[in-house]
Each structure stands twice: as C-alpha cells, then as structure tokens.
Amino acid sequence: MEEMTVTAKIQISVNADSKVFLDEIMSVYSDACNYVSDYVFRTHDLKQFSLNKALYSTLREMFGLKSQMAQSVFKTVIARYKTILENQKEWIQPSFKKPQYDLVWNRDYSLTQNCFSVNTLNGRVKLPYFAEGMAKYFDHDIYKFGTAKLVNKHGKYFLHIPVTYDVEESNVSDICNVVGIDRGINFVVATYDSKHKSGFVSGKAIKQKRAHYSKLRKELQMCQTPSSRRRLKAIGQRENRWMQDVNHQVSKALVESNPKHTLFVLEDLSGVRNATERVRTKDRYVSVSWSFYDLEQKLIYKAKQNQSTVIKVDPRYTSQCCPVCGHIEKANRDKKLHLFTCKNCGYKSNDDRIGAMNLYRMGINYLEDSQVPDTVTTE
Structure with missing residues (x-):
C-alpha cells in the first residue's frame, strides 16, 4: 500500500458575528507568525522546543493565543x-501578509457532514459549509484529516484540509496498457x-490566451503606477489559476480514458528552463513558462489514485527516431511543418505523434527489462 494526500477545499458560510471572530483570530495568528519569524531570522533557531x-x-500574553494556537x-x-x-539554500525571512489560521484536527477544528467547528479567541464557533464532494471523506477508517488552513479570499472563507489515505501500489506485472505522452506547445499532449x-x-487556444496575457502584462509594466502593479499581480494569479485548471482537466481526461494499471x-523535461539559449528570444516566454511540470505532477497523483504508474524517460531522439525502422536523423523532423519524414524508409506522420510513439516503445521496453530505458532504442 502507498499513502496519498489530497487537499479538500470547502467554502465556509459565515454570518456577521462569526465573520468578526474569524477575522480576529486570522489577523492575530498572522501577526504572531511574523513575530516568531523575526525571532527565527535573528537566531536561526528552528527547534520547536527552544x-x-x-x-x-x-x-499567550501579547497576542492572547491559547496554548494549542x-x-x-x-x-x-x-x-x-x-x-x-x-x-x-539561504536564510530569507518569510512575511505572513495574508490573514491565515492553521488548525489541528480534533483540537482547533472538527468537521461533520454539515458543521464546521473552529476554536477562536472567543471560544468555539460552529458554522455550516458547502459540503459538495466531501461526503466520501467522512469514512475515517479510510480517510484521515490533517492540519487544515483557514484562509480569506476576496471576502470568502475557505478551509483547505489535507486528506490522507492508502492506495494499492501498481506492480509491473499488473500493467495492462501503455500510453506514451508527448508534451508540447502546438499540442498540449499527443x-x-x-x-x-x-x-x-x-x-492553440492556450497559446492565444497566454499571448493575450503577455501583451497585457507588457502594457501594464510600461505604466509603472501603483494601480498597474496591483493589476499585474492580479493578472498573474488569474493566469496561473486558469493554467492549473487546464492541466487538471487534461490530466483527469488522460487517467479516466485509460484503464487501471x-x-x-x-519525457523528463526537468532541464527545459535551461534550454533558453537554443530558443529564439521572442519565443522564450512561451517555451520556458509553459507549465509542463504542473501537468506532470497532476498526472502522477491522479494516476496513483487509479492504481496506475508514471515513469519519466530520457527525451533524446524521441522526435528524430523513426518508430518503424529505427533510423535516427535530425533531418527526419521538420519543426516548421510539424512533420516527420524518415530519410531511410519514408514513413511520415505528425512530429508530436512520433514522439508519443517512441515514448510508448520505451514503455514497452521498460516492462520487458524492468528498468527505465536510457534512451530510445533503434530496435
């Protein structure tokens, strides 16, 4: 068995009185964090005991916090x-600017299927919440709640709860399907x-929207006003949320459209940010900021939930190797036309599809040899 943790996010319903209580404890908690952060920065002491x-x-005295808080x-x-x-790799002092409150399960907070109970400076407060999607997590023989975080976003209150549970590990002998996934810009995945x-x-649609954000960002950067800087920050957060949602949908579709195991x-794209010298300056924003890693992480944890496995392999030659005859040549691929044409046997196809085919072959080799291939083979 393998342990997994997902974050359940629920919106808390508050009235005028409870809003005052929550705002107070979140503000005091953040102030206390900044006080301790300043002490740690001066002393480099990270031991809870000392x-x-x-x-x-x-x-307790200055901030009025209770013992557990x-x-x-x-x-x-x-x-x-x-x-x-x-x-x-260096001491940088963090600042706790946004009001927050970290809650220990069964001490600072408890949760039933219709009530959120939270400890405040004014005692316990019980509040309703929007419970959609939470019902399954109340089987505490399977799911365990951890330390949650209460946050305020645009006047709305949310509780982020880490939920831990066990999933069966997928063995190589259980694998019944292999999928090669080539990530790129022309196609998010092939x-x-x-x-x-x-x-x-x-x-295409993602590329166009990101170009729109990039243009808007440049215009705002030229303004150099406080309002333009606030707008820049808001746009960056909005683009990030949108891109994460796209990656969530793509990774979910990949897992749900394939069977368990x-x-x-x-491809292991961990060095993609270091490859900018080989990319034209005007294309660097797209190639370097494209969220390959986020998609990868979402696919990994969704695959685990479905008792499936993700491996990363060496990306060399995956778009230059012919999947039919094994001939490797840089000239096989026409990047402008997104076309692969084997100079040996004449096989033609979309270059991203060729990458996916070669990754699929590397997956088959992995099952046969029980180890990740060094690079695409010419067999």
Missing part, C-alpha cells in the same frame, strides 16, 4: 523556513497507446 521556551509566554504558530513558521532553506490509437489535445510514459 522556541517554545523563549516565546510561548509572549504569544501558540504551538501551531511555531509549526507554521518552522515549516515555512524549512521550505525556503530547501528551495533557496498520445499513443497499446491499442495503437493516437490522441491530441490542441494547444496503465503505464504512462513522459
């Missing part, structure tokens, strides 16, 4: 610093599967 010894009384503040700040140190069927998701084969 932070508790130095700051616990202050959090104070412990949650320490955990929130420590987790943020550890993330920064892991990603940036696929080729064990039934020798091809599929395409066009990237499917092997999905992707």
Whole structure:
C-alpha cells in the first residue's frame, strides 16, 4: 500500500458575528507568525522546543493565543523556513501578509457532514459549509484529516484540509496498457497507446490566451503606477489559476480514458528552463513558462489514485527516431511543418505523434527489462 494526500477545499458560510471572530483570530495568528519569524531570522533557531521556551509566554500574553494556537504558530513558521532553506539554500525571512489560521484536527477544528467547528479567541464557533464532494471523506477508517488552513479570499472563507489515505501500489506485472505522452506547445499532449490509437489535445487556444496575457502584462509594466502593479499581480494569479485548471482537466481526461494499471510514459523535461539559449528570444516566454511540470505532477497523483504508474524517460531522439525502422536523423523532423519524414524508409506522420510513439516503445521496453530505458532504442 502507498499513502496519498489530497487537499479538500470547502467554502465556509459565515454570518456577521462569526465573520468578526474569524477575522480576529486570522489577523492575530498572522501577526504572531511574523513575530516568531523575526525571532527565527535573528537566531536561526528552528527547534520547536527552544522556541517554545523563549516565546510561548509572549504569544499567550501579547497576542492572547491559547496554548494549542501558540504551538501551531511555531509549526507554521518552522515549516515555512524549512521550505525556503530547501528551495533557496539561504536564510530569507518569510512575511505572513495574508490573514491565515492553521488548525489541528480534533483540537482547533472538527468537521461533520454539515458543521464546521473552529476554536477562536472567543471560544468555539460552529458554522455550516458547502459540503459538495466531501461526503466520501467522512469514512475515517479510510480517510484521515490533517492540519487544515483557514484562509480569506476576496471576502470568502475557505478551509483547505489535507486528506490522507492508502492506495494499492501498481506492480509491473499488473500493467495492462501503455500510453506514451508527448508534451508540447502546438499540442498540449499527443498520445499513443497499446491499442495503437493516437490522441491530441490542441494547444492553440492556450497559446492565444497566454499571448493575450503577455501583451497585457507588457502594457501594464510600461505604466509603472501603483494601480498597474496591483493589476499585474492580479493578472498573474488569474493566469496561473486558469493554467492549473487546464492541466487538471487534461490530466483527469488522460487517467479516466485509460484503464487501471496503465503505464504512462513522459519525457523528463526537468532541464527545459535551461534550454533558453537554443530558443529564439521572442519565443522564450512561451517555451520556458509553459507549465509542463504542473501537468506532470497532476498526472502522477491522479494516476496513483487509479492504481496506475508514471515513469519519466530520457527525451533524446524521441522526435528524430523513426518508430518503424529505427533510423535516427535530425533531418527526419521538420519543426516548421510539424512533420516527420524518415530519410531511410519514408514513413511520415505528425512530429508530436512520433514522439508519443517512441515514448510508448520505451514503455514497452521498460516492462520487458524492468528498468527505465536510457534512451530510445533503434530496435
């Protein structure tokens, strides 16, 4: 069995009184996080025991936090610093600008199928919430709730709850279907599967919308006013949400259109951001900012939920190798026409489809050899 965690997001229904209570605790909690963050930045102390010894009384007296709330503040700040140190490799002080409140399950909050109960500075508050899609998670023999985060977005209150559960691991011997997935810009994905069927998701509409956002961003950057900077930030967030939704829909469709125990084969595109020197300057925004990684991550966790597997393979020659005769030559591919023509046997097809076919072949080799192939073979 393998443990998986998904985040359930629910909207809380608030009235005037409960709004005051939630706003107060979220604001105080964020202020307390900033206070602890400043101390950690000065001392580089990330041990909860010593932070508790130095700051616990202050959090209780200065901010009026209850015991569990104070412990949650320490955990929130420590987790943020550890993330920064892991990603940036240096001490950078995080700022908790947006009101938030981290809630420990069965201490700070509880949840039934029709009621959200939360601990505030004014005692317990019980509130209704929009429960669509939550019913299945209340089987606590299967699903376990973790530390949730209460946030305020545009005047609406949301609870983000990590839900952990076990899924069966897919063994190589269980694989019944292989799908090669070529990711790109002309087509978001091109696929080729064990039934020798091809599929395409066009990237044209996405490319046009991103070009619109890029043009708008350039115009706002030229203004250099406070309002234009606020607008820039809002547009960036909107584009990110939209692109994540697209990737969610594409990854969901890929998993649902294939049976359980499917092997999905992707190119390892981890170096795509370092390849800008080979891309024309005017094309760099599209090629480098295209969200390959987000699509990959969404596909991985959705595949696990369906007892399927994702592997990543070396992308070299996947668009230059003929899937019929195995001949590899750079001239086989015409990037402008998106056409592959084998210089040896004359086989013709869309270049993205060729990539998917070769990834499918690498998936078959993986099943035969029980190890990820180094590169596309010429067999």
